[in-house]
Amino acid sequence: MHFNLSDEHKMIQDMARKFAREELAPKAAELDEKSEFPSMHMPKMFELGFMSMTVDTKYGGAGMDTLSYVLALEQISAGCASTAVTMSVNNSLYCGPIQKYGTEEQKQEFLVPCATGKKLGAYCLSEPGTGSDAANQKATALLDGNDYILNGTKNFITNAPNADSFIVFAMTDKEKKTKGITAFILQKEDAGFSIGKKEVKLGIRASSTSAVVMEDCRIPKSRVLGEVGKGFNIAMNTLDYGRIGIATQALGISNAAFDYALKYAGEREAFGQSINNFQAIQWMLADMSTRIEASRLLIYRAAWMVDQKMPCSLQAAQAKLYASETSNFVTNKAVQIHGGYGYCREYPVERLLRDARITEIYEGTSEIQRLVIARNLIKANEYYFL
Numbered sequence: 294m295h296f297n298l299s300d301e302h303k304m305i306q307d308m309a310r311k312f313a314r315e316e317l318a319p320k321a322a323e324l325d326e327k328s329e330f331p332s333m334h335m336p337k338m339f340e341l342g343f344m345s346m347t348v349d350t351k352y353g354g355a356g357m358d359t360l361s362y363v364l365a366l367e368q369i370s371a372g373c374a375s376t377a378v379t380m381s382v383n384n385s386l387y388c389g390p391i392q393k394y395g396t397e398e399q400k401q402e403f404l405v406p407c408a409t410g411k412k413l414g415a416y417c418l419s420e421p422g423t424g425s426d427a428a429n430q431k432a433t434a435l436l437d438g439n440d441y442i443l444n445g446t447k448n449f450i451t452n453a454p455n456a457d458s459f460i461v462f463a464m465t466d467k468e469k470k471t472k473g474i475t476a477f478i479l480q481k482e483d484a485g486f487s488i489g490k491k492e493v494k495l496g497i498r499a500s501s502t503s504a505v506v507m508e509d510c511r512i513p514k515s516r517v518l519g520e521v522g523k524g525f526n527i528a529m530n531t532l533d534y535g536r537i538g539i540a541t542q543a544l545g546i547s548n549a550a551f552d553y554a555l556k557y558a559g560e561r562e563a564f565g566q567s568i569n570n571f572q573a574i575q576w577m578l579a580d581m582s583t584r585i586e587a588s589r590l591l592i593y594r595a596a597w598m599v600d601q602k603m604p605c606s607l608q609a610a611q612a613k614l615y616a617s618e619t620s621n622f623v624t625n626k627a628v629q630i631h632g633g634y635g636y637c638r639e640y641p642v643e644r645l646l647r648d649a650r651i652t653e654i655y656e657g658t659s660e661i662q663r664l665v666i667a668r669n670l671i672k673a674n675e676y677y678f679l
């Protein structure tokens with residue numbers, strides 16, 4: 294066992310850090326203020342391979358491992374958390390399941406464009422009345438000859454206003470409950486498919502979020518992703534990987550907040566000395582840093598497990614739970630260290646605090662992560678010592 298990154302992993306990390314520092318961070322406050330989708334960053338994000346990191350090169354992806362994805366996403370998240378979630382959704386929630394469950398024709402038609410920058414993907418599971426209880430899908434898909442007709446509304450869909458391609462979950466057989474849910478691939482130009490109004494959010498304001506609506510949306514049977522009735526398993530398995538991405542977004546936000554806090558504590562003076570001489574500040578920095586390191590280890594381990602093709606629902610949920618709670622803790626302390634300045638928009642920690650908040654909500658709330666963790670532990674029934 295060792296904790297060193299390979300030269301290749303270090304290179305990816307350095308490349309992402311340079312891009313995030315030089316191009317993302319300087320624009321992050323302005324995009325946040327204007328709630329402007331980071332379209333300007335997309336061409337380079339695709340060119341550098343960040344938008345389809347684990348997609349096979351034969352489908353136009355970067356063909357890298359999950360640890361590389363996490364290393365890059367950590368840096369991108371420190372530079373701009375909104376750009377980071379755009380990246381995370383396209384990678385883990387859209388390209389990932391099409392690469393894993395799609396037919397060759399589907400990969401050519403729906404994966405290649407989203408791996409190469411011609412299109413952007415989104416993932417539609419939540420509904421107006423269905424968030425944590427994801428099995429309670431109200432959207433329906435009825436077979437009519439060689440077509441399916443979809444009806445329903447999906448809520449809080451990241452990337453939706455800017456996306457072209459959507460993975461949508463709907464009930465094909467209500468009686469069968471979770472085994473009656475099927476995944477479909479929809480296109481924004483499909484008749485009966487429309488995008489709802491853009492949400493105004495507390496944080497990650499530059500990422501675009503809206504509902505998507507299906508009204509008698511007719512699509513061919515060939516748009517079923519995976520098997521009919523296997524949609525819930527696809528949704529859950531996809532979220533296992535997605536949660537590693539959100540944990541990483543939280544980690545990147547924490548890294549940035551910690552750096553700003555450490556720097557400020559060294560520059561700010563009170564009572565005739567730098568405030569980093571005070572134990573009150575030192576203890577905050579110590580706690581922040583320790584939790585950040587623990588988050589990083591949980592995330593890198595989960596990513597490593599994916600690369601070893603090991604099941605990782607438990608580890609992904611642990612990483613997401615801990616890293617997201619840590620980012621809320623760390624950004625809160627970073628604001629505290631900055632005092633009144635930290636509460637003002639002129640200082641980046643104010644935005645980071647707002648950005649951190651969502652990491653405990655989307656892709657499964659902290660409460661759902663605890664539920665997933667506990668269920669896995671009880672099912673495994675393994676003991677450390679006994």
Ligand code: CAA
Nearest residue numbers: 418425426427428450451471526529530606655656657661
């Ligand atoms: N992988 C594959 N299959 C899985 C699975 C996994 N990780 N977890 C469960 N399943 C399977 C189970 O094995 C079971 O199948 P069988 O009946 O064949 O055994 C089936 O799914 C049902 O499982 P459960 O009984 O555990 O289902 P449940 O109704 O109790 O729900 C839940 C489980 C964990 C609460 C789930 O509903 C959940 O994760 N909820 C949170 C949803 C969520 O994260 N939403 C986020 C929306 S996406 C988003 O935010 C994206 C964005 O825009 C950024």
